[in-house]
Amino acid sequence: MNETATDKNVARAALLDTATLSDALDRLGIAGQCHRIKGRDPHMHLAGRACTIKYGPASTPPGTVGDYIDDVAPGTVLVLDNDGREDCTVWGDILTEIAHRRGVAGTVIDGICRDVALALQLEYPIFSRDHWMRTGKDRVQVEAVNVTVNIGHARVQPGDILRGDADGVIVIPAEHEQAVLEAAEEIHAAEMHIREAVRRGMRLDEARRELGYHQLQTRRR
Incomplete structure (x- = not known):
């Protein structure tokens, strides 16, 4: 298999x-x-x-x-x-x-x-x-x-x-796969929500701001 x-x-x-x-x-x-x-x-x-x-x-x-x-x-x-x-x-x-x-x-x-x-x-x-x-x-x-x-x-x-x-x-x-996959799944979900919001008529800048797009990949301590 x-x-x-x-x-x-x-x-x-x-x-x-x-x-x-x-x-x-x-x-x-x-x-x-x-x-x-x-x-x-x-x-x-x-x-x-x-x-x-x-x-x-x-x-x-x-x-x-x-x-x-x-x-x-x-x-x-x-x-x-x-x-x-x-x-x-x-x-x-x-x-x-x-x-x-x-x-x-x-x-x-x-x-x-x-x-x-x-x-x-x-x-x-x-x-x-x-x-x-x-x-x-x-x-x-x-x-x-x-x-x-x-x-x-x-x-x-x-x-x-x-x-x-x-x-x-x-x-x-x-040794980091669980954390990486969880972060990637969160980012993917946020980006999908942004696309859906734009398709409903929301401005892209508003959708990105609402879902924190510009901080999705920012280093977190």
């Missing part, structure tokens, strides 16, 4: 967009916005808990780039830290096919991927800095699995919630 379907907080995150979650993170003073990481297609979206992979320069002889895939649980988001490198890939069509078949929720890369056509065909979500065809074989290798990594200047630990949509990727630290 897909773990997303049985994980209540992942399901809650999946109902919220990354912009709303970003505002909630700002309110709580948490840096969870993954800078410059975006979907290879704006229709891609994902939600799930992180399985992290840390890459480093290849040794002599070089190590593996992607043999971890058979041990990844369904519903997991693979989070690959290649130190932002854009000169070689750490993800391609074989990994996409296997991850899709295994029910992996998606892949997030601080770096680049290749073979985007298959990901689009299978509707498998990949979020990365960019895509390019040059292989990572003999250039990088897996250094560690399920360790703390950095994705777009955001800290990601195994088990953190990742949410991705057309605006990018958010990481929700496991």
